[in-house]
Amino acid sequence: MDDIGTPTLSAADTWTVAGRTFTSRLIVGTGKYKDYATNAAAAEAAGAEIVTVAIRRVNLSDPSQPMLVDHVKPDRFTFLPNTAGCFTGEDAVRTLRLAREAGGWNLVKLEVLSNTKHLLPDMEETLRALKLLIADGFEVMVYCSDDPVYALKLEEAGAAAIMPLGAPIGSGRGIQNMLNLGLIIEQSKVPVLVDAGVGTASDAAVAMELGCDAVLMNTAIAEARDPILMASAMRHAVIAGREAFLAGRMPKRMYADPSSPLAGLI
Amino acid sequence: MNLTINGEVRAMAPLPHLAALVTTLGLDPRKVAIERNLEIVPRSAYEQTPVADGDRIEIVHFIGGG
Numbered sequence: 178m179d180d181i182g183t184p185t186l187s188a189a190d191t192w193t194v195a196g197r198t199f200t201s202r203l204i205v206g207t208g209k210y211k212d213y214a215t216n217a218a219a220a221e222a223a224g225a226e227i228v229t230v231a232i233r234r235v236n237l238s239d240p241s242q243p244m245l246v247d248h249v250k251p252d253r254f255t256f257l258p259n260t261a262g263c264f265t266g267e268d269a270v271r272t273l274r275l276a277r278e279a280g281g282w283n284l285v286k287l288e289v290l291s292n293t294k295h296l297l298p299d300m301e302e303t304l305r306a307l308k309l310l311i312a313d314g315f316e317v318m319v320y321c322s323d324d325p326v327y328a329l330k331l332e333e334a335g336a337a338a339i340m341p342l343g344a345p346i347g348s349g350r351g352i353q354n355m356l357n358l359g360l361i362i363e364q365s366k367v368p369v370l371v372d373a374g375v376g377t378a379s380d381a382a383v384a385m386e387l388g389c390d391a392v393l394m395n396t397a398i399a400e401a402r403d404p405i406l407m408a409s410a411m412r413h414a415v416i417a418g419r420e421a422f423l424a425g426r427m428p429k430r431m432y433a434d435p436s437s438p439l440a441g442l443i
Numbered sequence: 444m445n446l447t448i449n450g451e452v453r454a455m456a457p458l459p460h461l462a463a464l465v466t467t468l469g470l471d472p473r474k475v476a477i478e479r480n481l482e483i484v485p486r487s488a489y490e491q492t493p494v495a496d497g498d499r500i501e502i503v504h505f506i507g508g509g
Contacts, residue, residue: 206507206508206509207506207507207508207509208507208508208509209507209509210507213507216507229508229509230505230506230507230508231505231506231507231508231509232476232503232504232505232506233503233504233506234449234450234501234502234503235449235470235475235502235503235504237448237449237451237468237502240468240469240470241469244474244504244505245504245505245506245507246474246504246505249507256505258505259508259509261508261509271478271481274483275476275478275483275501275503276476276505278476278477278483278484278485278486279474279475279476279503279504279505280505346509347509373509395508395509396509
């Protein structure tokens with residue numbers, strides 16, 4: 178309770194991945210923004226402590242182009258390098274070795290996609306890539322399908338976090354399979370994050386109410402008419418969903434149950 | 444000498460080491476990572492790493508992504 182009697186989340190409500198402890202349960206991407214300044218402002222408004230980043234070739238014809246690290250600063254945010262665009266385990270390992278050299282971080286996000294239309298993960302190749310990365314000393318947060326069977330295989334192979342999609346990347350369709358996500362959350366001993374599919378604040382709240390440890394999103398904020406305001410909305414939604422999960426929702430009933438007592442009616 | 448840098452063949456004057464290449468290209472070495480012939484070169488080794496004719500160099504950095 179604070180001094181006006183409003184219940185607040187205990188300061189101890191943190192989550193830990195690969196030995197690193199975070200308070201914010203909202204991880205934001207850094208793609209699709211109109212510029213890096215908007216991107217940085219949105220990440221601040223989201224209250225994010227972790228941002229995902231991609232690794233790409235430097236533009237040699239114009240080395241003076243704005244650089245991400247000049248706006249979204251690695252001393253303010255934990256960078257989570259991804260393997261977006263990789264379709265094989267070898268591509269993913271090569272990309273993340275470069276990321277480790279560029280930033281010095283072992284904590285990475287693995288995503289191995291299958292085709293460019295639906296961007297759904299290739300789980301067989303994802304599992305193979307995960308094993309290669311772990312053998313190379315990485316701590317790997319794994320983007321995956323919402324399949325509890327594969328999620329368990331990833332965990333058994335040593336994934337630092339399981340990150341099932343709510344819906345395809347950039348689709349904004351919300352949580353498509355609450356049943357499967359619930360099963361994954363129930364069985365996992367490592368953090369579970371919904372990664373991809375969130376379209377608006379209520380989607381993020383639903384993910385957190387299911388009991389996820391955190392939510393990762395990019396397009397829902399970047400493509401909002403006002404990205405900074407949406408980042409703030411997402412921050413509140415994640416907190417609201419987390420508090421509702423901790424509070425424990427009321428039971429669902431078939432019929433009404435009056436809130437005013439029937440006794441003492443005139 | 445000819446170097447293939449980020450997939451593009453470039454004719455360059457001879458360079459003493461990788462650090463000189465980074466400087467010649469106008470890049471900040473603190474913000475990039477480099478692969479030479481598919482081997483990662485640690486930033487601390489740029490001045491000890493030779494650059495030879497025919498080398499394939501990849502120079503990458505962090506950009507926005509999800």
